[in-house]
Amino acid sequence: MNKNYLNTKQVADLFKVDNSTIRRWTLSEKLKCTSSEGGHRKFSYKQILDFIESHNKKLNLDLNQINGLEKNGSIADRKNFIIENALNRNSGEIESIIMKLYLEGNHTYEIFDKFIDPALDSIQSLLDNETISVAEEHIGRKTISKALNNFRDVVKRSENDSKTALCLNLENDVPDLAIDMIQIILEGHDYSVHNAGSNTSIENIKLLLNKTNYDSIYIYMCSRQCCTATVRDHLDKTLKSLEVIESLCEKESINLFIGGPATKLVDQNIKLKYTKFSKFSEIINFV
8 A cells, every 4th residue: 555545444533433334435436436446446635634623523533543653753853754754765664644634633733843844954053064965954954855745635624715925045045945934824824825936036036026916025034045045145145035025015105024043134234124933933913
């Protein structure tokens, strides 16, 4: 069985019912499923989550049926599990542990603050200490990115997209994991999100603003080696870009949010009108 699918027995054990109950739910189409090549029922995480959220069956689940560490594993154990599987290119295992955390009742922003972001910091530390190579760091980051994108496809998004946000990284900032996490959070809180990704130029930002009326712009500036917008060679350009973005936001009445540890370098050099966040959980205060 694929790691991202459960079979009938696993789903029955998950909900603490018998196999015949699962068959009855699928026959009545309350619980969607797909078929394996051998004709057996298999259930994706999305199908299980859709059923849980539609039928209020989130309580008393046996989460040991989902791959990953035990339900009561420590934060450190789970973070290390993510690091190990990231470096070994096992995105399916990372997706499984994220799903387990989510089904345990953790909000998306709690998962990002407690597990994903610390795992990324630890991978950066391994690179700094020359325990892993630059290529291995990139592999780890890409593996986590794949798991997050799959998780985004599974979790329920708000049906009412009453607000529109633009998420981006500045020029010279390559990784976009942080803004991907911001996108997942916002999409769960009535936002339609346009994710411009990495290395977004001022010219492209202006083009986007001419085409769409945004309520908010979210920028993330981390201090990892792969994010070079705030290093000495690029800092002046970054500060000028932020001043232009601030002016554009003020002109168009757009709320500007900037997060990440590198915001301290911004504050030390220029005075901007923006709302700062240091943790993903703080975004909930703005939506």
